[in-house]
Amino acid sequence: MFIIQAIHYNNKTFVSIENTSNGEVSRETVFHYKQQDHIVWADYSGGGILLGHLIGVVDERGTLEMRYHHINEAGELMTGECTSIPEILSDGRMRLYESWQWTCKDQSKGQSIVEEVKEE
Structure with a gap:
């Protein structure tokens, strides 16, 4: 199934601007x-994350359904799932509002926001 959409993530770089504790x-x-x-x-990598990967699907509204895994600085393998809802900012960059849950350890849930890095 091929989905036509206005939002496209290819070659975009994002950084976190907010996350729950x-x-x-x-x-x-x-x-x-x-x-x-x-x-x-x-x-993805940086901060307390040595190396991470995510994979998911995007719908016609640009909403992402993803699974992720990474290795943190303590050497632990962490896994989870995430739904990201996009917002297009006034300068054309994207902001993603994320609801996620660990599928390892305590299974806790959280909220985060990542924002597209402006190209120089």
Whole structure:
């Protein structure tokens, strides 16, 4: 199934601007997104995260349904799932409002916001 959409994530870079205290993503975490058709994936690292990956699907509104995993500085493998809802900012960049849940350890939930890095 091919989905036509106005929002496209390919070659976008995002950084965290807000996260709940039970999250591990910080302002130093950088996400590099790719997209092919309705499949989206990213590599991320920085802050307390040594290496992470996410994979998901995007719908016609630009909403992402994702699964993620990363290794933190303590050497722990962390896993979770996330729904991201996009907002287009006045300067054309994207902001993603995220609701996530760990699928490891305490299974706790959280909220975060990531924002597209403005190209220089």
